[in-house]
Amino acid sequence: MALVIQKYGGTSVGSVERIQAVAKRISQAVQSGDSVVVVVSAMGKTTDTLVRLANEISNNPSSREMDMLLSTGEQVTIALLSMALQELGQSAISLTGAQVGIVTEAEHSRARILQVCTDRLERHLLKGEVVVVAGFQGVSNGEDLEITTLGRGGSDTSAVALAASLKADRCEIYTDVPGILTADPRLVPTAQLMSEITADEMLELASLGAKVLHPRAVEIARNYGMPLVVLSSWSDRPGTRVVSRLPQPRSLQGMEIAKAVDGVEVDRDQAKIALLRVPDAPGVAASLFGEISTQNIDVDLIIQSIHEGNTNDIAFTVVNRVLKAASAVAEAIAPSWRTHPSLTSEAEVIIDRQIAKVAISGAGMIGRPGIAAKMFKTLADARINIQMISTSEVKVSCVIDEAECDRALHLLSQAFDVDLGSQKEITSRPYQVNQPPVRGVALDTNQARIAIRHVPDTPGMAAQIFTLLAQKNISVDAIIQSQRCHIINGQPTRDIAFTVAQSDEKLACQVISELDRQINCGQVSGYKAIAKLSVVGAGMIGHPGVAAKFFASLARENINIQMITTSEIKISCVIDEVDGIRALQAVHEAFGLGGKEKITIPI
Numbered sequence: 001m002a003l004v005i006q007k008y009g010g011t012s013v014g015s016v017e018r019i020q021a022v023a024k025r026i027s028q029a030v031q032s033g034d035s036v037v038v039v040v041s042a043m044g045k046t047t048d049t050l051v052r053l054a055n056e057i058s059n060n061p062s063s064r065e066m067d068m069l070l071s072t073g074e075q076v077t078i079a080l081l082s083m084a085l086q087e088l089g090q091s092a093i094s095l096t097g098a099q100v101g102i103v104t105e106a107e108h109s110r111a112r113i114l115q116v117c118t119d120r121l122e123r124h125l126l127k128g129e130v131v132v133v134a135g136f137q138g139v140s141n142g143e144d145l146e147i148t149t150l151g152r153g154g155s156d157t158s159a160v161a162l163a164a165s166l167k168a169d170r171c172e173i174y175t176d177v178p179g180i181l182t183a184d185p186r187l188v189p190t191a192q193l194m195s196e197i198t199a200d201e202m203l204e205l206a207s208l209g210a211k212v213l214h215p216r217a218v219e220i221a222r223n224y225g226m227p228l229v230v231l232s233s234w235s236d237r238p239g240t241r242v243v244s245r246l247p248q249p250r251s252l253q254g255m256e257i258a259k260a261v262d263g264v265e266v267d268r269d270q271a272k273i274a275l276l277r278v279p280d281a282p283g284v285a286a287s288l289f290g291e292i293s294t295q296n297i298d299v300d301l302i303i304q305s306i307h308e309g310n311t312n313d314i315a316f317t318v319v320n321r322v323l324k325a326a327s328a329v330a331e332a333i334a335p336s337w338r339t340h341p342s343l344t345s346e347a348e349v350i351i352d353r354q355i356a357k358v359a360i361s362g363a364g365m366i367g368r369p370g371i372a373a374k375m376f377k378t379l380a381d382a383r384i385n386i387q388m389i390s391t392s393e394v395k396v397s398c399v400i401d402e403a404e405c406d407r408a409l410h411l412l413s414q415a416f417d418v419d420l421g422s423q424k425e426i427t428s429r430p431y432q433v434n435q436p437p438v439r440g441v442a443l444d445t446n447q448a449r450i451a452i453r454h455v456p457d458t459p460g461m462a463a464q465i466f467t468l469l470a471q472k473n474i475s476v477d478a479i480i481q482s483q484r485c486h487i488i489n490g491q492p493t494r495d496i497a498f499t500v501a502q503s504d505e506k507l508a509c510q511v512i513s514e515l516d517r518q519i520n521c522g523q524v525s526g527y528k529a530i531a532k533l534s535v536v537g538a539g540m541i542g543h544p545g546v547a548a549k550f551f552a553s554l555a556r557e558n559i560n561i562q563m564i565t566t567s568e569i570k571i572s573c574v575i576d577e578v579d580g581i582r583a584l585q586a587v588h589e590a591f592g593l594g595g596k597e598k599i600t601i602p603i
């Protein structure tokens with residue numbers, strides 16, 4: 001007998017008929033021997049309707065009253081679904097978030113879950129009852145027992161939090177799409193259903209997956225190793241399994257706020273190859289990494305940044321064993337660019353063996369801007385200079401001088417309270433799934449690019465910039481420091497570029513311009529007409545040629561790459577916004593992700 005949490009989204013319970021159909025599905029699960037806790041959303045578009053009502057009364061309704069209002073939506077569904085179950089002869093009881101004891105922070109409209117009391121749930125389950133719980137809501141931990149909500153789409157998070165707290169066997173998320181698709185089917189008509197995805201991949205595909213599954217739900221599933229299934233409540237198809245590797249042991253207290261970082265690691269076996277002043281034209285990255293992949297060389301980090309004029313710098317890391325072969329490719333290809341029409345000065349290759357990569361890992365790093373800032377600050381306080389930065393949802397990596405590596409590891413494990421002994425063993429355990437090199441492709445058109453020229457090349461600059469942005473709660477994605485160095489007033493400087501949500505662009509530029517007065521950097525500029533295209537797959541680790549294929553498919557479309565940034569399981573390119581959809585379709589096709597089955601999704 002399994003303990004299963006089933007969550008039904010708004011359209012799945014959008015009408016009386018739908019609620020009756022869902023009740024039938026639940027009672028079948030009980031008859032097959034499972035204990036079931038159900039989490040539901042508000043019926044159909046109820047939450048939107050309530051938001052509209054509030055806006056008719058006030059332009060700026062208080063968030064406390066909004067929570068009071070919006071939490072009623074789910075309360076309607078739990079009562080009706082319990083009645084429907086009882087009509088079928090299945091004993092059931094409905095409970096609000098507060099009645100269960102879903103305890104949250106006292107932050108209205110975006111509360112994070114601190115803990116879930118399981119006593120009452122367990123009592124009802126023991127009696128053979130189905131417990132129907134209102135999703136999206138909780139009760140604050142203060143004296144006043146305020147009703148809180150978790151943020152739009154938060155019922156998924158309620159469900160996974162309940163599953164983790166009850167140590168359920170699995171959590172099933174029923175929705176109106178058949179599962180997770182390889183791309184957004186509205187943009188890529190050939191997108192197909194995936195049978196399986198890892199939680200890390202799902203987090204990296206945030207812009208693709210977020211519409212189907214609340215990212216915080218995936219974070220909890222990853223952190224507690226809770227198996228998830230996303231499937232349609234209209235069919236009996238198996239949907240998509242979201243699998244996690246064996247988690248670090250962690251407390252159920254402070255569920256969504258404790259310990260964002262659960263791993264610190266270093267890789268000494270890395271060398272850096274940088275190509276300076278390569279032409280800023282389509283096909284350049286493709287020819288470089290195409291050549292490298294024909295030698296079967298696996299590249300790790302790849303970073304390309306934008307520059308004034310019409311040249312770029314591309315830097316990448318490889319394991320020491322293949323450095324010679326990789327640098328030979330770079331040295332051979334550089335002269336061919338010297339005759340390129342857009343070239344302003346000679347391409348140059350720089351090789352550095354004495355580097356190491358340090359990384360922190362955890363769930364939801366980009367959404368917690370303070371984490372990367374804390375990593376940079378920890379390194380800066382120890383006067384360790386950061387040469388390359390790579391950020392992703394599940395990892396922040398920095399390339400540093402190899403000689404500083406032990407010190408960095410020690411300081412970071414201290415700063416993030418990670419026990420180095422226990423984690424090595426766990427992170428080396430592979431997933432139990434057969435992973436394709438690329439699982440899915442996502443396009444994010446809501447990002448803006450910000451460039452800061454001539455930032456002094458001394459330890460602490462990244463820390464200062466990103467601490468300031470974190471203080472304003474601005475999440476930064478794709479941070480890139482240039483490889484080339486400009487000497488300004490006798491001081492070596494580098495350019496730094498990064499992307500933020502478009503809605504944060506103005507504030508980010510403003511914050512940095514203020515900082516400028518203290519650190520004396522050059523011009524700060526923001527640019528909105530970009531798109532970020534990412535390919536994600538846990539199988540790309542140790543699989544040469546993925547980057548080459550990605551860049552080549554863009555080159556074939558004559559699409560220029562402005563920035564490149566990678567994590568272990570993701571490669572992202574910043575391109576012109578107008579090229580976004582064409583690029584997405586081309587890359588999806590290039591990795592053979594398309595299929596014939598027409599997947600329809602409700603608008």
Ligand code: ASP
Binds near residue numbers: 009153155
């Ligand atoms: N009803 C809430 C919303 O629409 C929560 C949810 O459905 O997940 O945002």
Ligand code: MG
Binds near residue numbers: 009
């Ligand atoms: Mg949803």
